[in-house]
Amino acid sequence: KNQVEQSPQSLIILEGKNCTLQCNYTVSPFSNLRWYKQDTGRGPVSLTIMTFSENTKSNGRYTATLDADTKQSSLHITASQLSDSASYICVVRAGGGSNYKLTFGKGTLLTVNP
Amino acid sequence: DSGVTQTPKHLITATGQRVTLRCSPRSGDLSVYWYQQSLDQGLQFLIQYYNGEERAKGNILERFSAQQFPDLHSELNLSSLELGDSALYFCASGRRGTETQYFGPGTRLLVL
Numbered sequence: 001k002n003q004v005e006q007s008p009q010s011l012i013i014l015e016g017k018n019c020t021l022q023c024n025y026t027v028s029p030f031s032n033l034r035w036y037k038q039d040t041g042r043g044p045v046s047l048t049i050m051t052f053s054e055n056t057k058s059n060g061r062y063t064a065t066l067d068a069d070t071k072q073s074s075l076h077i078t079a080s081q082l083s084d085s086a087s088y089i090c091v092v093r094a095g096g097g098s099n100y101k102l103t104f105g106k107g108t109l110l111t112v113n114p
Numbered sequence: 115d116s117g118v119t120q121t122p123k124h125l126i127t128a129t130g131q132r133v134t135l136r137c138s139p140r141s142g143d144l145s146v147y148w149y150q151q152s153l154d155q156g157l158q159f160l161i162q163y164y165n166g167e168e169r170a171k172g173n174i175l176e177r178f179s180a181q182q183f184p185d186l187h188s189e190l191n192l193s194s195l196e197l198g199d200s201a202l203y204f205c206a207s208g209r210r211g212t213e214t215q216y217f218g219p220g221t222r223l224l225v226l
Contacts, residue, residue, distance in 0.1 A: 032213060034213070041220075042219060042220070043204050043206070043217030043218055043219055043220055044157070044204070044217050045116075045217065046214050046215060046216075049214065091157075093213075098170045099170070100170055101159075101172070102159040104156055104157045104158065105156075106156050107156070
Protein backbone atom coordinates (compact mmCIF):
# COMPACT_ATOMS: atom_id res chain seq x y z
CA LYS A 1 0.00 0.00 0.00
CA ASN A 2 1.34 3.44 -0.95
CA GLN A 3 2.03 5.57 2.11
CA VAL A 4 3.58 8.95 2.85
CA GLU A 5 4.57 9.76 6.41
CA GLN A 6 5.58 13.24 7.48
CA SER A 7 7.33 14.31 10.63
CA PRO A 8 7.09 16.13 12.86
CA GLN A 9 3.34 16.63 12.93
CA SER A 10 3.90 20.18 14.16
CA LEU A 11 6.84 22.41 14.84
CA ILE A 12 7.33 25.78 16.53
CA ILE A 13 10.47 27.81 15.85
CA LEU A 14 11.66 31.35 16.33
CA GLU A 15 11.93 33.77 13.47
CA GLY A 16 15.34 33.62 11.83
CA LYS A 17 15.99 30.00 12.77
CA ASN A 18 16.35 27.11 10.32
CA CYS A 19 14.27 23.95 10.34
CA THR A 20 13.97 20.65 8.52
CA LEU A 21 10.81 18.73 7.77
CA GLN A 22 10.84 15.03 6.91
CA CYS A 23 8.90 12.89 4.47
CA ASN A 24 9.23 9.11 4.22
CA TYR A 25 7.37 7.21 1.57
CA THR A 26 6.59 3.70 0.43
CA VAL A 27 5.31 4.34 -3.07
CA SER A 28 5.88 2.28 -6.15
CA PRO A 29 6.68 2.82 -8.93
CA PHE A 30 8.07 6.20 -7.92
CA SER A 31 7.59 9.03 -10.38
CA ASN A 32 8.15 12.27 -8.48
CA LEU A 33 7.90 13.90 -5.07
CA ARG A 34 6.40 17.33 -4.47
CA TRP A 35 6.43 19.71 -1.55
CA TYR A 36 3.58 22.17 -1.12
CA LYS A 37 3.09 25.06 1.27
CA GLN A 38 -0.49 25.66 2.37
CA ASP A 39 -1.56 28.70 4.34
CA THR A 40 -4.62 28.17 6.50
CA GLY A 41 -7.79 28.23 4.40
CA ARG A 42 -5.95 28.72 1.11
CA GLY A 43 -4.88 26.53 -1.77
CA PRO A 44 -1.51 24.76 -1.70
CA VAL A 45 1.42 26.41 -3.44
CA SER A 46 4.04 24.29 -5.15
CA LEU A 47 7.55 24.63 -3.69
CA THR A 48 9.53 21.90 -5.47
CA ILE A 49 9.02 18.84 -7.66
CA MET A 50 11.79 16.22 -7.72
CA THR A 51 12.21 13.21 -9.93
CA PHE A 52 14.19 10.06 -9.24
CA SER A 53 17.44 11.49 -10.59
CA GLU A 54 17.37 14.71 -8.55
CA ASN A 55 19.00 14.88 -5.12
CA THR A 56 18.49 18.52 -4.28
CA LYS A 57 16.27 21.31 -5.47
CA SER A 58 16.02 24.84 -4.15
CA ASN A 59 13.34 27.51 -4.30
CA GLY A 60 14.59 30.59 -2.52
CA ARG A 61 14.98 29.78 1.18
CA TYR A 62 13.44 26.35 0.65
CA THR A 63 15.69 23.41 -0.21
CA ALA A 64 14.33 19.92 -0.77
CA THR A 65 16.45 16.78 -0.81
CA LEU A 66 15.56 13.35 -2.06
CA ASP A 67 17.17 10.01 -1.29
CA ALA A 68 15.49 7.52 -3.58
CA ASP A 69 17.38 4.61 -2.04
CA THR A 70 16.06 5.16 1.45
CA LYS A 71 12.80 6.69 0.16
CA GLN A 72 13.21 9.81 2.22
CA SER A 73 12.88 13.48 1.46
CA SER A 74 13.46 16.55 3.55
CA LEU A 75 12.49 20.20 3.22
CA HIS A 76 14.93 22.62 4.78
CA ILE A 77 13.84 26.18 5.49
CA THR A 78 16.58 28.71 6.02
CA ALA A 79 16.31 31.93 8.02
CA SER A 80 12.61 31.44 8.72
CA GLN A 81 10.16 34.29 8.46
CA LEU A 82 6.76 34.81 10.05
CA SER A 83 5.20 34.21 6.64
CA ASP A 84 6.62 30.68 6.62
CA SER A 85 3.96 29.73 9.16
CA ALA A 86 1.87 27.21 7.23
CA SER A 87 1.26 23.54 6.65
CA TYR A 88 3.85 21.78 4.48
CA ILE A 89 2.58 18.81 2.52
CA CYS A 90 4.63 16.09 0.86
CA VAL A 91 3.03 14.36 -2.13
CA VAL A 92 4.41 11.38 -4.03
CA ARG A 93 3.32 10.40 -7.50
CA ALA A 94 3.42 6.74 -8.49
CA GLY A 95 3.18 5.66 -12.09
CA GLY A 96 3.09 7.70 -15.25
CA GLY A 97 0.90 8.72 -18.14
CA SER A 98 -2.77 8.58 -17.26
CA ASN A 99 -2.31 5.67 -14.87
CA TYR A 100 -0.85 7.44 -11.89
CA LYS A 101 -1.64 7.72 -8.19
CA LEU A 102 -0.97 10.62 -5.88
CA THR A 103 -0.36 9.84 -2.22
CA PHE A 104 -0.44 12.75 0.21
CA GLY A 105 1.19 13.12 3.58
CA LYS A 106 -0.85 14.63 6.39
CA GLY A 107 1.47 17.61 6.52
CA THR A 108 3.68 19.35 9.06
CA LEU A 109 2.22 22.44 10.68
CA LEU A 110 4.98 25.00 11.10
CA THR A 111 4.58 28.00 13.37
CA VAL A 112 7.20 30.73 13.27
CA ASN A 113 7.11 33.00 16.28
CA PRO A 114 8.70 36.46 16.56
CA ASP B 115 -3.12 35.01 -6.74
CA SER B 116 -2.58 31.80 -8.74
CA GLY B 117 -4.80 32.83 -11.63
CA VAL B 118 -7.18 29.92 -10.98
CA THR B 119 -10.68 30.96 -9.98
CA GLN B 120 -13.29 28.90 -8.20
CA THR B 121 -16.92 29.62 -7.47
CA PRO B 122 -18.68 29.71 -5.16
CA LYS B 123 -16.37 30.37 -2.22
CA HIS B 124 -18.78 28.88 0.26
CA LEU B 125 -21.71 26.54 -0.12
CA ILE B 126 -24.13 25.29 2.50
CA THR B 127 -26.59 22.60 1.57
CA ALA B 128 -28.52 19.66 3.01
CA THR B 129 -27.95 15.93 2.85
CA GLY B 130 -29.28 14.32 -0.29
CA GLN B 131 -28.87 17.46 -2.37
CA ARG B 132 -26.75 18.06 -5.47
CA VAL B 133 -24.28 20.89 -6.02
CA THR B 134 -21.98 22.07 -8.78
CA LEU B 135 -18.59 23.61 -8.19
CA ARG B 136 -16.95 25.64 -10.93
CA CYS B 137 -13.32 26.20 -11.82
CA SER B 138 -11.63 28.43 -14.39
CA PRO B 139 -8.01 27.49 -15.05
CA ARG B 140 -5.12 29.87 -15.69
CA SER B 141 -4.93 31.21 -19.19
CA GLY B 142 -3.18 28.66 -21.40
CA ASP B 143 -3.48 25.74 -18.99
CA LEU B 144 -5.12 22.68 -20.52
CA SER B 145 -5.15 20.46 -17.44
CA VAL B 146 -7.59 20.78 -14.59
CA TYR B 147 -7.35 18.76 -11.39
CA TRP B 148 -9.90 18.42 -8.60
CA TYR B 149 -8.99 17.73 -4.98
CA GLN B 150 -10.90 17.25 -1.74
CA GLN B 151 -9.46 18.29 1.62
CA SER B 152 -11.14 17.27 4.85
CA LEU B 153 -9.90 17.34 8.41
CA ASP B 154 -9.84 13.57 8.82
CA GLN B 155 -8.74 12.48 5.33
CA GLY B 156 -6.38 15.30 4.43
CA LEU B 157 -5.86 16.20 0.80
CA GLN B 158 -7.07 13.70 -1.80
CA PHE B 159 -6.83 13.74 -5.57
CA LEU B 160 -10.19 13.23 -7.25
CA ILE B 161 -9.82 13.55 -11.01
CA GLN B 162 -7.86 15.19 -13.83
CA TYR B 163 -9.10 16.53 -17.15
CA TYR B 164 -6.90 17.49 -20.06
CA ASN B 165 -8.25 19.56 -22.92
CA GLY B 166 -11.79 18.35 -22.37
CA GLU B 167 -11.01 14.68 -21.85
CA GLU B 168 -10.80 12.71 -18.62
CA ARG B 169 -7.11 11.97 -18.07
CA ALA B 170 -6.75 10.31 -14.67
CA LYS B 171 -8.96 9.23 -11.81
CA GLY B 172 -8.14 9.26 -8.15
CA ASN B 173 -10.39 8.62 -5.18
CA ILE B 174 -13.51 10.03 -6.75
CA LEU B 175 -16.80 8.59 -5.51
CA GLU B 176 -19.43 7.38 -7.96
CA ARG B 177 -21.75 10.10 -6.62
CA PHE B 178 -19.27 12.68 -7.91
CA SER B 179 -18.63 13.55 -11.52
CA ALA B 180 -16.72 16.20 -13.41
CA GLN B 181 -16.37 17.60 -16.87
CA GLN B 182 -14.25 20.10 -18.74
CA PHE B 183 -15.86 22.31 -21.32
CA PRO B 184 -14.51 23.59 -24.67
CA ASP B 185 -13.53 26.89 -23.05
CA LEU B 186 -11.50 24.75 -20.58
CA HIS B 187 -13.45 25.64 -17.48
CA SER B 188 -14.44 22.66 -15.39
CA GLU B 189 -17.31 21.69 -13.14
CA LEU B 190 -17.40 19.17 -10.32
CA ASN B 191 -20.84 17.78 -9.60
CA LEU B 192 -21.55 16.28 -6.20
CA SER B 193 -24.83 14.45 -5.74
CA SER B 194 -26.70 12.62 -2.97
CA LEU B 195 -24.61 14.61 -0.56
CA GLU B 196 -23.69 13.17 2.82
CA LEU B 197 -22.40 14.83 5.96
CA GLY B 198 -18.97 13.40 5.24
CA ASP B 199 -18.75 15.28 1.97
CA SER B 200 -18.25 18.49 3.92
CA ALA B 201 -14.78 19.63 2.92
CA LEU B 202 -12.70 22.11 1.00
CA TYR B 203 -12.69 21.37 -2.71
CA PHE B 204 -9.74 22.66 -4.67
CA CYS B 205 -9.23 22.96 -8.35
CA ALA B 206 -5.74 23.22 -9.84
CA SER B 207 -4.53 23.80 -13.36
CA GLY B 208 -1.31 23.09 -15.20
CA ARG B 209 0.37 23.33 -18.57
CA ARG B 210 1.22 20.47 -20.89
CA GLY B 211 4.64 18.99 -20.25
CA THR B 212 4.96 20.27 -16.71
CA GLU B 213 3.97 18.77 -13.38
CA THR B 214 3.57 22.14 -11.66
CA GLN B 215 0.00 22.75 -10.59
CA TYR B 216 -1.53 26.05 -9.58
CA PHE B 217 -4.29 25.78 -7.02
CA GLY B 218 -7.38 27.93 -6.77
CA PRO B 219 -8.68 29.37 -3.50
CA GLY B 220 -11.11 26.50 -3.00
CA THR B 221 -14.82 26.06 -2.36
CA ARG B 222 -15.81 25.30 1.20
CA LEU B 223 -18.78 22.92 1.21
CA LEU B 224 -20.84 22.35 4.32
CA VAL B 225 -23.48 19.63 4.25
CA LEU B 226 -26.01 19.85 7.07
